[in-house]
Amino acid sequence: MQILDGNKISNDIKEEIAAEVVKIKERGEKVPHLAAVLVGSNGASLTYVGSKVRSCEKIGFESTLVSLPETITEEELLVKIDELNNDDEIDGFIVQLPLPKHIDEQKILLAIDPRKDVDGFHPENFGRMALEMETFIPATPFGIMELLKRYNVETSGKHTVVIGRSHIVGRPMSILMSTKGNPGDSTVTLTHSRTKNIEEFTKNADIIITALGVPNYLKADMVKEGVVVIDVGITRVPDETHPKGYVIRGDVDFEAVSPKSSYITPVPGGVGPMTIAMLLKNTLLARKVQNK
Numbered sequence: 001m002q003i004l005d006g007n008k009i010s011n012d013i014k015e016e017i018a019a020e021v022v023k024i025k026e027r028g029e030k031v032p033h034l035a036a037v038l039v040g041s042n043g044a045s046l047t048y049v050g051s052k053v054r055s056c057e058k059i060g061f062e063s064t065l066v067s068l069p070e071t072i073t074e075e076e077l078l079v080k081i082d083e084l085n086n087d088d089e090i091d092g093f094i095v096q097l098p099l100p101k102h103i104d105e106q107k108i109l110l111a112i113d114p115r116k117d118v119d120g121f122h123p124e125n126f127g128r129m130a131l132e133m134e135t136f137i138p139a140t141p142f143g144i145m146e147l148l149k150r151y152n153v154e155t156s157g158k159h160t161v162v163i164g165r166s167h168i169v170g171r172p173m174s175i176l177m178s179t180k181g182n183p184g185d186s187t188v189t190l191t192h193s194r195t196k197n198i199e200e201f202t203k204n205a206d207i208i209i210t211a212l213g214v215p216n217y218l219k220a221d222m223v224k225e226g227v228v229v230i231d232v233g234i235t236r237v238p239d240e241t242h243p244k245g246y247v248i249r250g251d252v253d254f255e256a257v258s259p260k261s262s263y264i265t266p267v268p269g270g271v272g273p274m275t276i277a278m279l280l281k282n283t284l285l286a287r288k289v290q291n292k
Contacts, residue, residue, distance in 0.1 A: 001261050004147050006270040010277035014059050021060035032287040033062035035093035040070030045096045074103045085113040092118035092286035115289050118282040136282045141172040143274025148183040156185035161201045164211035165192040173209050215249035220256035229264040232271050
């Protein structure tokens with residue numbers, strides 16, 4: 001069993017990007033600039049956005065945090081997005097989800113200029129991904145593909161079972177794992193909350209990618225020997241014995257499943273760090289797109 005170490009690989013990627021930023025500076029060119037729009041004060045969102053800003057500073061990117069009140073109207077937020085779309089200083093930006101209930105997330109995501117959509121959520125970028133054209137790939141799926149690639153995990157001809165059909169992880173993963181190339185060339189089954197007898201699929205899977213958000217959902221009796229397991233789940237589980245009052249759990253019963261796995265991601269320290277690294281990689285690509 002080998003751990004797919006997202007901390008290590010994400011640091012490698014950040015060092016590679018930092019080296020490229022040094023070259024950009026030596027040429028006297030503008031360094032990449034990432035903006036993050038945060039509406040309200042959701043604790044998890046604040047933590048995530050903060051880590052993005054720190055990562056930008058670490059590798060030499062410019063970063064801007066646009067912090068807006070939870071009471072902002074949809075129209076006011078659309079005006080702010082239009083400003084960012086037309087700001088030549090900013091190469092790419094993200095709108096941190098979830099948004100307050102009175103704001104239509106789809107309308108907001110559609111308003112982002114596809115050339116600055118470093119989250120890869122705009123339908124134009126999603127469509128380009130499905131057609132195997134160069135585009136911004138959603139950061140979490142992009143990170144998973146990079147982990148598989150850098151650990152030389154064989155995916156060609158394998159049966160991949162994806163658990164969860166969200167537009168952020170599950171559905172893009174089902175597309176990417178079936179595309180031509182490495183990693184890819186896999187036969188994919190997309191399962192979800194309405195799938196009956198899901199263990200019949202997981203027991204026959206060579207690769208399982210789970211993004212369900214149910215702690216310890218995947219048990220040892222649901223997988224075969226030698227399976228590759230990618231755990232995207234991240235849930236705070238109350239734990240009075242822990243100093244923070246909670247522990248982070250993934251979708252996989254790690255202690256039970258890992259002995260049967262050939263490769264497995266831990267939680268935390270697996271997919272999570274890769275998400276931020278690939279967001280930075282998308283921002284570097286956005287800079288190239290803006291300068292064409």
